[in-house]
Structures are given as C-alpha cells and as structure tokens.
Amino acid sequence: MERKMTLKYAALQGSYWMTFCSIVVYSSVFLLSREFSASQIGILIAWANIFSVVLQPIIAGFADKSNKITIQRLAVLIALGGLAPLGIILFIPNVKLVVAGLFIIVITAVGILMPLINGISVYYENKGYNINFGLARGIGSLSFAVASYILGYLIKKQGENIILVAAMILFAFMILMLNMFKIKNVDSSPEQKKSPVKSKDKYFFQEYKMFSLLLLGVVFLFAFHNMINTYLVQIITHVGGDSKDMGISLAIAALCELPAMFLFSKVVKKISADKLLKLSGIFFTIKSVAFYFAHSVVMIHLSQLLQVLSFALYIPASVYYANQVMKEEDKIKGQALFTAALTAGGMVGNLLGGYLIDYKGVSTMLLWCIAFSTAGMIIFFFSARKVGNYELNEAKGEYIS
Incomplete structure (x- = not known):
C-alpha cells in the first residue's frame, strides 16, 4: 500500500514539474515570439515571483485552517485558475498588456501550487503512510528533463504556440492526478488553531548574524542561476543554437540533479553541510565561468x-544547514528565509538579466553572472560554519529544484 502511495505521489510530482517546465522555463521562448523584449520578460516574471511569495503563506494558512475545503481541492482550483488563462492567450490577438497579465496569473498559479503539492505528502505521512519523498522528488526532476527535451523538439517543428498547448495538457494531467488522492479535513481544537509561538523577529538577525550574511550569498548565487535559466534561449542562440538545443541543455541539467538528490543523505554523513554549501558555491562560480567561455552549443551542454x-x-545542503544552526523554534523560519533569499535572487537576476541582454548583450550579462557567483561564493566561505550536531528535519516540502 505504501509503495503504491509513493508511486502515485511520484506521478503527481512528475506532472507538477513537467507543468513547471512548460510554463516557467519556456516562458522566455514563448514571450519572445509574442514580441516581448528580454527586459519586459524579466519584469513580468519578477512580478509573478512577488505575487507567489505573498500568496503562498496566505493560501497555505487557509488550507491549514479550513474545514470546508481540502488541500487537494484547493490545489485543483488553483490549477484550473492557471489552465484557463492559457486557453485565452492561445486564441486572443497579440495584445501585450493582456498577454502579460494573463501570463503573470499562470506563473503565479504554478508557484502557489508548489507548497500544496508538497503538503499532500505531509498529510499522508501524518496518516501513517511512509511516502519516499526523495524518490518522488527525483521522479519530478526526471520528468522535468523529459519535458524539456520534448518541448525543445516540438517548438522547432510546430512553433512557440505548442508551449501553450503542452502546458494546458500538463495542467489537465496534474488535475487528474490530484483527483486520485482522497483527503479529508479534520476539525482542529481551539488550541491547534492558535498560532505557534514565534521567536522575536527583531532579535532574530542579531542572534544569527552569520546566517543572515549567508542569505546575502544566496541572493547573489541565485541572481546568477536565474539569469542563465530565464535567458537560456538567448544564450543558446548567441552560440548558434535553437529551441531544440535549449531543450537538450535543460534536460542535461535536470538529469544531473538526480545523483545529488538520491545520494545526499549518505554524503552528508561524511561531509558536513557547511562544507557542502561552500563546495556548491565553488561550482556555481565554475559554472558561471564555463558559460562565459562557452562558444558553442556543445560547450553549453558540458x-x-x-x-x-x-x-x-x-538545495539539500541548505535544508540540513538551517536545521543545524537554528534553535528548534527557529527551524521553520530558517527554511523560509532560505526560500525568500532564493526568490529575491531570482527577481534580481530576471530584472537585471533582461536589461543587460537588451542594452549590453549576452556576453555582458554573463560577465555579471561571474561577478554575482563569485560574490556569493566568497560570502559562503565567510558565513557557512559548522555548529554542533544536528539532524535533518524531515518535514516534507522544505526543499525544491
């Protein structure tokens, strides 16, 4: 029964990450075909990120407290809210303001769905089912890789509108998978409905000074990371490639996530999380340099x-590290701050990357990537420190790719 539940949940994760790939990763390809500039695309995605960050805790809190609607039904409603605008975009004339508004809604819906999809795993864990979250999340990365490759091929053959068609099909598949789960709400006692005790915010950053500095490093590293992902189509085109090459490149990156995801629990027993964070910072920087000196599609793939x-x-090292350095009452806040820093880096990367490509060119943007990743790496080396013994907080959904 538990194996069946894990497989079903893995299929749900797979459907989500394929949808994420078609909407978020290929957004730049589609919007360029609708005559949006790189800087306009950056602004659009940044606004979607802002709305996602604001709405995620609100909707998650509603799902926790509502006795009338389950987390599964809420996810279905939001997925329908993301599906409907795609049909409108597909058939309306190319009115930029309308397309931009509708696309922001779609990207926001995808962002809001993430904690709800992860929350379904938590529900079943609390019911006594031993769902292998790592395996399910690994299937998500594998599905992302497959979707990346197929979409790149289809765009070359059918044109950019195939992105909308694929996204609509994948949204429908995700809704189907969501309806495979039977979730019931449980009435909460007054004590359970009360908000948990929180540590005093004004003292938090004073108490965790090095952790606060580490967050700045995350912002720099993910400004770089989002630049090369959001504007990968421009980078690929710059070296003579096309949408099919972009799909292959994304698939390679996603497949490379699998070993780290499956083996990390064994690696971290031998190498501490702070050292693994520093190692990741080194390789973020090496990757930025490799992209700058890549003058062919093959070099981008490598x-x-x-x-x-x-x-x-x-991704997994940050989860372990936050649980290492935080007091028990601050662990969730530590994870949330890592996510917030990652999102802030994404906003910086999307906005600045679009501007640089439009007015300075791809090569200049890649130089900024080196600067951002180097700054992040240096900050990691100064701020990531080992603090005593720790255990992984196994609350599901605390880390994503």
Whole structure:
C-alpha cells in the first residue's frame, strides 16, 4: 500500500514539474515570439515571483485552517485558475498588456501550487503512510528533463504556440492526478488553531548574524542561476543554437540533479553541510565561468554538467544547514528565509538579466553572472560554519529544484 502511495505521489510530482517546465522555463521562448523584449520578460516574471511569495503563506494558512475545503481541492482550483488563462492567450490577438497579465496569473498559479503539492505528502505521512519523498522528488526532476527535451523538439517543428498547448495538457494531467488522492479535513481544537509561538523577529538577525550574511550569498548565487535559466534561449542562440538545443541543455541539467538528490543523505554523513554549501558555491562560480567561455552549443551542454555540484548540491545542503544552526523554534523560519533569499535572487537576476541582454548583450550579462557567483561564493566561505550536531528535519516540502 505504501509503495503504491509513493508511486502515485511520484506521478503527481512528475506532472507538477513537467507543468513547471512548460510554463516557467519556456516562458522566455514563448514571450519572445509574442514580441516581448528580454527586459519586459524579466519584469513580468519578477512580478509573478512577488505575487507567489505573498500568496503562498496566505493560501497555505487557509488550507491549514479550513474545514470546508481540502488541500487537494484547493490545489485543483488553483490549477484550473492557471489552465484557463492559457486557453485565452492561445486564441486572443497579440495584445501585450493582456498577454502579460494573463501570463503573470499562470506563473503565479504554478508557484502557489508548489507548497500544496508538497503538503499532500505531509498529510499522508501524518496518516501513517511512509511516502519516499526523495524518490518522488527525483521522479519530478526526471520528468522535468523529459519535458524539456520534448518541448525543445516540438517548438522547432510546430512553433512557440505548442508551449501553450503542452502546458494546458500538463495542467489537465496534474488535475487528474490530484483527483486520485482522497483527503479529508479534520476539525482542529481551539488550541491547534492558535498560532505557534514565534521567536522575536527583531532579535532574530542579531542572534544569527552569520546566517543572515549567508542569505546575502544566496541572493547573489541565485541572481546568477536565474539569469542563465530565464535567458537560456538567448544564450543558446548567441552560440548558434535553437529551441531544440535549449531543450537538450535543460534536460542535461535536470538529469544531473538526480545523483545529488538520491545520494545526499549518505554524503552528508561524511561531509558536513557547511562544507557542502561552500563546495556548491565553488561550482556555481565554475559554472558561471564555463558559460562565459562557452562558444558553442556543445560547450553549453558540458557546462550544464556542473549542475550536479552546484544547484543540485545546494538545495539539500541548505535544508540540513538551517536545521543545524537554528534553535528548534527557529527551524521553520530558517527554511523560509532560505526560500525568500532564493526568490529575491531570482527577481534580481530576471530584472537585471533582461536589461543587460537588451542594452549590453549576452556576453555582458554573463560577465555579471561571474561577478554575482563569485560574490556569493566568497560570502559562503565567510558565513557557512559548522555548529554542533544536528539532524535533518524531515518535514516534507522544505526543499525544491
């Protein structure tokens, strides 16, 4: 029964990450076909990120407290809210303001769905099911890789509108998978409904000074990371490639995440999380340099192999590290701050990357990537420190790729 539940949940993760790939990763390809500039795309995605960050805790809190609607049904409603605008975009004339507004809604919906999808695993864990979250999340990365490759091929053959068609099909598949789960709400006692005790915010950053500095390093590293991911199509085109090459490149990066995801629990027993964070910072920087000196599609593909020791290593290492340095009452806040810093880096990367490509060119943007990743790496070396013994907080959904 538990194996069946894990497989079903893995299929749900797979459907989500394929949808994420079609909407978020290929957004730049589609919007360029609708005559958006790189800087306009950056602004659009940044606004979607802001809305996601604001709405995620609000909707998650509603899902926790509501006795009328389950987390599964809420996820279905939000998925439908992301699906509907795609159909409108597909058939309306190219009115930029309308397309931009609708696309922001779609990207926001995808962002909001992430904690809800992860929350379904928590629900079943609390019911006594032993869901292998690492395996399910690994299937998500594998599905992302497959979707990346297929979409790149289809765009070359059918044109950019195939992105909308694929995203609509994948949203529908995700809704189907969500309906495979039977979730019931449980009435909470008054004590359970009360908000948990929080540490005093004004003293938090004073108490965790090195952790606060580390967050700045995360912002720098993910400004670089989002620049090369959001504007990968421009980078690929710059070296003579096309959408099919972009799909292959994304698939390579996603497949490289699998070893780190499956083996990290064994690696961290031998190498502490602070050292693994520093190692990821080194390879983020090496990757940025590799991208700058890549003058062919093959070299871009080879640069993506560095994903295994950069992004794929950082994600689980950050979860372990936050649980190492935080007091019990601050552990959730530590994870949330890592996510916030990552998102802030994404906003910086999307906005600045679009401007640089439009007015300075791809090469200049890649130089900024080196500067950002180097700054992040240096900050990691000064701020990531080992503090005593620790255990992994196994609350599901605390880390993503």
